[in-house]
Amino acid sequence: MVTPILFLLLVGVLDVGRLFISRCMLQYAVVVGARAGLAKVNAVSDVQNATAAAAPMLGLTPGSVSVTTSAASWAARTRGNTVTVSYSGYTFAPAAGSFSRMVTKNLSASSQQTIP
Helix, strand or coil: CCCHHHHHHHHHHHHHHHHCCCCCCHHHHHHHHHHHHHHCCCCCCHHHHHHHHHHHHHHCCCHHHHEEEECHHHHHHHCCCCEEEEEEEEEECCCCCHHHHHHHHEEEEEEEEEEC
């Protein structure tokens, strides 16, 4: 009688840990993307690919990474301009499949960096 309750409690604790790690990894990925945008990369797609590659366990898609700059165009970035990278729509699904409808969580993250 107690074993199923303890098992669900254990799975719940593990899922909370996985949720926390996923959130940290997503935030790290957008920071890496924003830092890549500070360099003189040739295209926005380079920043998107760097963001997706920074967290391979999350399975981020480069097309879902949003990159903006305060400059008039991507090629016109200079000192003092900002680069903002954001990712929204990552869906965390818990390991306990039967509870996934109740606790599925959408995560998003954003990072803004200024070109030194």
